[in-house]
Amino acid sequence: MCYTIPAIVEGVHKGKATISYFGERKEAICEFVHLSPGDYVYAQGGYVVEKISPVQAQKTLKAWKDVFFELRKIDAVSAALDSSDISSNRILQGILERARKNIIPSKEEALYLLNLEDAQSRLLVRRSANYLRQQYHNNSCCVHGILEISNICARDCGYCGISSSSGAVRYRMSLDEIIAAAGEAINKFGFKSLVLQSGEECGYSLDELVNIVASIKKKFPVLIFISFGEIGIKGLKQLYAAGSRGLLLRFETSNPALYKKLHPGCNLDSRLDHLRAAYEMGYLIITGGLIGLPGATKEDLVNDIILTSSLHAEMFSFGPFLPHPSTLLAAFPAPAEQDVLGVLSLARLMCAEKAKILVTTAYETLSSSARQNGLIAGGNSIMVNVTPLKYRSLYNIYPHRAHEDETLAQQVRQALAMLKSLGRGPTDLGSN
Numbered sequence: 001m002c003y004t005i006p007a008i009v010e011g012v013h014k015g016k017a018t019i020s021y022f023g024e025r026k027e028a029i030c031e032f033v034h035l036s037p038g039d040y041v042y043a044q045g046g047y048v049v050e051k052i053s054p055v056q057a058q059k060t061l062k063a064w065k066d067v068f069f070e071l072r073k074i075d076a077v078s079a080a081l082d083s084s085d086i087s088s089n090r091i092l093q094g095i096l097e098r099a100r101k102n103i104i105p106s107k108e109e110a111l112y113l114l115n116l117e118d119a120q121s122r123l124l125v126r127r128s129a130n131y132l133r134q135q136y137h138n139n140s141c142c143v144h145g146i147l148e149i150s151n152i153c154a155r156d157c158g159y160c161g162i163s164s165s166s167g168a169v170r171y172r173m174s175l176d177e178i179i180a181a182a183g184e185a186i187n188k189f190g191f192k193s194l195v196l197q198s199g200e201e202c203g204y205s206l207d208e209l210v211n212i213v214a215s216i217k218k219k220f221p222v223l224i225f226i227s228f229g230e231i232g233i234k235g236l237k238q239l240y241a242a243g244s245r246g247l248l249l250r251f252e253t254s255n256p257a258l259y260k261k262l263h264p265g266c267n268l269d270s271r272l273d274h275l276r277a278a279y280e281m282g283y284l285i286i287t288g289g290l291i292g293l294p295g296a297t298k299e300d301l302v303n304d305i306i307l308t309s310s311l312h313a314e315m316f317s318f319g320p321f322l323p324h325p326s327t328l329l330a331a332f333p334a335p336a337e338q339d340v341l342g343v344l345s346l347a348r349l350m351c352a353e354k355a356k357i358l359v360t361t362a363y364e365t366l367s368s369s370a371r372q373n374g375l376i377a378g379g380n381s382i383m384v385n386v387t388p389l390k391y392r393s394l395y396n397i398y399p400h401r402a403h404e405d406e407t408l409a410q411q412v413r414q415a416l417a418m419l420k421s422l423g424r425g426p427t428d429l430g431s432n
Ligand code: 5AD
Pocket: 159, 160, 161, 250, 252, 289, 290, 319, 320, 321, 322, 323, 324, 362, 397, 398
């Protein structure tokens, strides 16, 4: 949404600031900071998260000015379509032409796109998705940090390596450890958005979780997403009051029978009620599902995308199912990379304007070129794992997670170089 380079405030009206990035205007809620025109700020997810000094801002802006427009040019050139982007398949060509004019594919058309087999047709779908991404979102790429504060979990999801019956070795970070890890990500590496993640009923009481969120908010200028499972309406309210403004909660699959089968004792409606209640409270929503779950059909995947959109997701989070040896689904295969890309690009065609689309760590675990491939197939978001190395491998929802052994410095360096090579600008990672 916004470049996390500094923006200048042009006006403030009823709790909303009009801010400008090199002349490009955006709106941002300023409930956390008192602002006047001429102030410089960092904004994130539609919120102003920090006011900074003019000296600091101008120094950063000077360093960014040329790079900013240079990166945009690289991206615009690579996303442009030409005469080679025309299919002789008239059905496909029609769907893509309409999608590029913002006519959303019907369910049948979406299914048709997911079922395409030949490489050339699939490439054309991805190229159209990339074109739409560039048209609506320019070259911005969100880079959220994710901090996995506990792998304790009361649920027994059939695919998950940290489910209650998986026999996983458990950890729970102390408040001091959490503050130290958040501080490193925010102060040293410039993250402006953090997702705090754990299993469900993760070994902290609600009061402790509230204290964690409030302590981070008190110490650091950051937009906090919570991802503690179905925390309950009371939990959502209290965590909002503590300062969190986003919720990451996947519904996993839109197929109610499959949901029930894979999540013993739980049901899809309760999950969806949660997501809807959170949206009503004002949370930014990140949600989505698993790609290639055993028992899920392509039609289920189309429904997953439609459901994500109807939940007002500001970010789509779809990643491949990866078999974990200590789960019931150990023997089932992961989906092919092209199926993952098919879902990302279809999501972009169906929700061109609004969606941030995440290239997930699960996809990165499936393919070493996931980020590059995903970002040129409609994706415009990545996450960097800021969990301390000593805990990182214990959060093994699936085996051999990408970046499991990399320091935060290595991950940030790699992510920035990769984005630069594609002409993308990181939007949640500051430039300090
Ligand atoms: N493969 C891929 N993703 C998984 N998750 C859990 N287990 C797996 C797996 N085996 C995902 C779920 C959950 C998120 C935190 O991790 O979708 O929502």
